[in-house]
Amino acid sequence: MDTWQMIKEERAALVDALGKLSDADWDRPSLCTGWTVRDVVAHMISTANMTPPKFLGKMVGSGFSFQAMTRKEIAREKADRSNSELVEALRARIEARTAPPGPAQSWLGETIVHGEDVFRALGGYRDHPAGHLVAVADFYQGSNLLIGAKNRIDGVTLQATDTDWRHGTGPEASGPMVALVMAMCGRKPALDDLAGEGVAVLRDRR
Helix, strand or coil: CCHHHHHHHHHHHHHHHHCCCCHHHHCCECCCCCCEHHHHHHHHHHHHHCCHHHHHHHHHHCCCCHHHHHHHHHHHHHCCCCHHHHHHHHHCCCCCCCCCCCCHHHHHHHHHHHHHHHHCCCCCCCCCCHHHHHHHHHHHCCCCCCCCHHHHCCCCEEEECCCCCEECCCCEEEECHHHHHHHHCCCHHHHHHCECCHHHHHHCCC
16 A cells, blocks of 8 residues: 555544544643643644655754754644644645655654554554554664664564564564554553563663
8 A cells, every 4th residue: 555545544543533532631741752642733733734845944944953843833833723723734634745854654653653642641542554553663673764763673573463563583572563663663651562571671772
């Protein structure tokens, strides 16, 4: 399946799930340190609206600080928008194929991982097609782009318990595919959903 089609499907499912959250949920912390649920959704809207030229211009305007640019974009997307308006803004970008520079697989990963930054923090994972999760894991296992996944999992065997996927050598960390993907991205709470001697190795890494 085309990666952008996967992104479309993931966004559509996420929008439906976000629409069911209470107002209190939107103000809760996500798995992204310092970000609430509102912040995460605003960031996802910003990413879906971005293009390579826009990204470069905003980086210049932020002194080439990615963190500063991200903070500005989150504040801009949140400004004067209710929670339901944020949902509708993301809904309007479900079919968008614009993004900052980078391979489409990285934006599929961002869609899944940031969605779970919200829902894992609220108590549980959402369901994802196994093929989507495998596509992201296959990308992350060979890439250090932005999040350093390749280095983080070096020397650890990752074993999915709910689909046919395995990677690496060394002590094993096993569990649901979605938890493995989150662990590859350094989300520590996801390690509580894994088992095996490799979990301790991952817990000691940033």
